[in-house]
Amino acid sequence: MAIYLDSAKLDEARQAKEFGWVYGVTTNPSLMAKAGVEPEAVLRGLVALDFRQVFYQLVSNDLDDMLSEARKAAEIVKTGLICKIPPTDTGFRFVARHGSEVPCCVTAIFDPAQALVAREAGAKYIAVYVNRANKQLGDGLGLVKDVAKVLAGSHTEILAASLKSNSEAVDALVAGAQHITVPFDLLMNLPINPLSIRTVEQFNAEGMGIRLNSKGEK
Numbered sequence: 001m002a003i004y005l006d007s008a009k010l011d012e013a014r015q016a017k018e019f020g021w022v023y024g025v026t027t028n029p030s031l032m033a034k035a036g037v038e039p040e041a042v043l044r045g046l047v048a049l050d051f052r053q054v055f056y057q058l059v060s061n062d063l064d065d066m067l068s069e070a071r072k073a074a075e076i077v078k079t080g081l082i083c084k085i086p087p088t089d090t091g092f093r094f095v096a097r098h099g100s101e102v103p104c105c106v107t108a109i110f111d112p113a114q115a116l117v118a119r120e121a122g123a124k125y126i127a128v129y130v131n132r133a134n135k136q137l138g139d140g141l142g143l144v145k146d147v148a149k150v151l152a153g154s155h156t157e158i159l160a161a162s163l164k165s166n167s168e169a170v171d172a173l174v175a176g177a178q179h180i181t182v183p184f185d186l187l188m189n190l191p192i193n194p195l196s197i198r199t200v201e202q203f204n205a206e207g208m209g210i211r212l213n214s215k216g217e218k
Contacts, residue, residue, distance in 0.1 A: 001173065003190070004055070004181035006161060008035040010045040012184040017049045019187075024053030026127075026161070026181040028084065028107070043076040055105060055181075057084035058094075066094050070102045082125065087114045095121040105159060110137065115147040119156045125179075126151070129162035130172050141175045148176025166190055 002023035005016040008031040016022040025046050032039045039056075046054045056073045060066045070083045084107040085091040095104045095118065105125035106118040110133055118126045128147055133140035140162075147158060159179045160172035166189060169180050182190070 002053075002179045003187070004053070004159070004179065005187055006031070006181040006183050008032045008039075008042045009184070010035070010037075010042065010049075013046055013049055013051070016184065016187060017051065022051075022187065023179075024051045024055070024080065026055035026084075026159070028057045029059055040076060043073060047077055051080065053080040053082055055082045055084050057107060058086075061090065063090060063094055063097065066090070067098055067102070070098070074102070084127065085123070087118070092117050092121050095123050099123065107161075109147065110143065112143070112146040112150045115150045115156070119151055119154045123156050125157050125159045127159045127161050127181075128172075128177065130160050130168060131162040131164045133162070141171055144172055144175040144177055 005025045008027040054077050060069045082103050084105045099122035103124045106123045107127040109126045130140035133143045158177040160177035161181050163169045
């Protein structure tokens with residue numbers, strides 16, 4: 001199980017890296033467009049931050065160009081690169097032909113049948129857009145559950161994306177996703193619960209512990 005930052009903004013990635021519990025970063029063309037720098041610069045910046053995985057979405061439309069684009073990305077992200085692939089006929093062909101060279105995540109899955117094809121093509125991950133599926137299909141978590149059943153016993157793992165709240169993120173994992181990717185504001189909110197804060201404040205107000213001076217010494 002891993003938690004990813006869904007962003008192409010390097011300032012957000014730097015802060016996420018400092019948390020110590022964020023495994024990697026996922027990007028897409030829309031996020032790249034909002035980053036304010038070229039995609040190559042984003043990838044170089046993420047590499048410098050030493051995340052264990054970086055997801056980059058291919059934008060080329062034919063097999064040869066997709067492979068060239070993937071190889072260019074791999075020249076920058078030398079280890080831990082996952083290429084996000086659209087669930088199209090060409091996309092699935094790419095995964096089947098080049099998945100052994102290019103670890104792939106088939107993205108924007110809205111049908112368990114697509115997950116079945118991704119599994120048979122050899123995809124390492126599939127991305128389910130939970131909140132978007134809620135709006136368009138009525139049951140994003142139900143989609144995650146069905147996809148998890150289709151992928152049971154395979155090596156293809158579910159990355160839950162399009163998550164808008166702590167509960168939605170956790171529910172996606174309970175429904176069968178192995179990993180989640182969330183925007184920076186939700187990433188910041190995941191560890192926070194008002195009840196926890198009030199409980200700790202009560203402990204500190206009523207209890208005792210080792211007191212340190214201003215220099216951090218006993």
